[in-house]
Amino acid sequence: MTQKVFLTGGRGRLGTELKLAFNHVFAPSSTQLDTRNFDQTLTALQNEKPDLIVHTAAYTNVAQAETERSACWHTNVQGTENLVKVANILDIKLIHISTDYVFWGDRGMYKEEDTPGPTRNYYALTKLVAESVARLANKHLIIRTSFRPREWPYPSAFEDVYTSQDYVDIIAPDIILAVKAHEQIPFTTLHIATERKSVYELAKRRKPEVQKGSKQNVTVSLPDDISLDVSRWQRLKESLG
Numbered sequence: 401m402t403q404k405v406f407l408t409g410g411r412g413r414l415g416t417e418l419k420l421a422f423n424h425v426f427a428p429s430s431t432q433l434d435t436r437n438f439d440q441t442l443t444a445l446q447n448e449k450p451d452l453i454v455h456t457a458a459y460t461n462v463a464q465a466e467t468e469r470s471a472c473w474h475t476n477v478q479g480t481e482n483l484v485k486v487a488n489i490l491d492i493k494l495i496h497i498s499t500d501y502v503f504w505g506d507r508g509m510y511k512e513e514d515t516p517g518p519t520r521n522y523y524a525l526t527k528l529v530a531e532s533v534a535r536l537a538n539k540h541l542i543i544r545t546s547f548r549p550r551e552w553p554y555p556s557a558f559e560d561v562y563t564s565q566d567y568v569d570i571i572a573p574d575i576i577l578a579v580k581a582h583e584q585i586p587f588t589t590l591h592i593a594t595e596r597k598s599v600y601e602l603a604k605r606r607k608p609e610v611q612k613g614s615k616q617n618v619t620v621s622l623p624d625d626i627s628l629d630v631s632r633w634q635r636l637k638e639s640l641g
């Protein structure tokens with residue numbers, strides 16, 4: 401059965417890729433629907449009557465979040481809370497997009513069952529709280545992921561930061577598969593990413609001339625190894641394939 405998807409953040413990096421994958425999708429911009437506003441959120445979902453909510457909308461500017469804490473909190477935490485309340489009122493499942501940054505990032509290969517936190521920055525803190533809020537939805541799936549735009553945008557990349565992130569056009573198809581097959585996923589948390597590698601290795605794949613950089617040369621606190629264990633998703637993907 402074709403499901404009608406209500407997609408938040410449909411104009412964002414990930415949301416743009418997701419929006420194209422569904423025939424039956426309603427993806428309001430933040431001007432059409434500000435998720436921080438409960439009444440607007442309730443009305444939009446009552447009008448659209450979707451089968452599923454996919455919540456990608458977030459305040460994602462990590463550096464700016466340090467000085468715009470209130471804006472970041474309200475979008476990431478209150479926005480998620482409003483969607484959870486409405487999802488429960490209307491009995492709709494919520495698929496919430498979260499991040500590898502809910503982990504501290506010292507040892508890597510984090511599994512879904514590992515206790516997240518502490519967090520490196522304010523954005524990560526709000527995403528960790530948002531996850532806890534999303535778990536209050538009666539029907540939910542939390543997808544932790546990490547991605548970069550299609551092209552590597554910087555002249556250098558850290559060789560001393562390890563990650564399982566990948567380019568958005570590689571990550572998005574897996575998230576789309578998980579969303580389409582959500583009824584067959586017997587978990588409430590899922591890591592969707594690729595293999596562990598340094599950020600430099602990742603950057604070199606699409607920008608061969610990229611220079612080696614080090615996190616020692618920046619002032620912001622960065623993880624050593626924020627990689628996610630994705631074996632649960634790999635097994636599931638094979639069975640869904």
Ligand SMILES: NC(=O)c1ccc[n+]([C@@H]2O[C@H](COP(=O)([O-])OP(=O)(O)OC[C@H]3O[C@@H](n4cnc5c(N)ncnc54)[C@H](OP(=O)(O)O)[C@@H]3O)[C@@H](O)[C@H]2O)c1
Nearest residue numbers: 409411412413414429430434435456457458460499545546
């Ligand atoms: N980028 C990464 O590296 C990364 C890594 C891990 C996880 N994630 C998570 O993945 C998701 C998508 O990230 P992204 O990088 O694709 O995001 P993005 O490009 O920054 O886009 C964010 C989207 O959120 C919408 N938005 C912001 N505030 C809103 C509000 N108050 N009401 C409604 N919509 C609002 C924006 O809508 P308008 O454009 O209409 O204003 C925009 O479409 C987020 O949950 C993020 O935390 C991202």
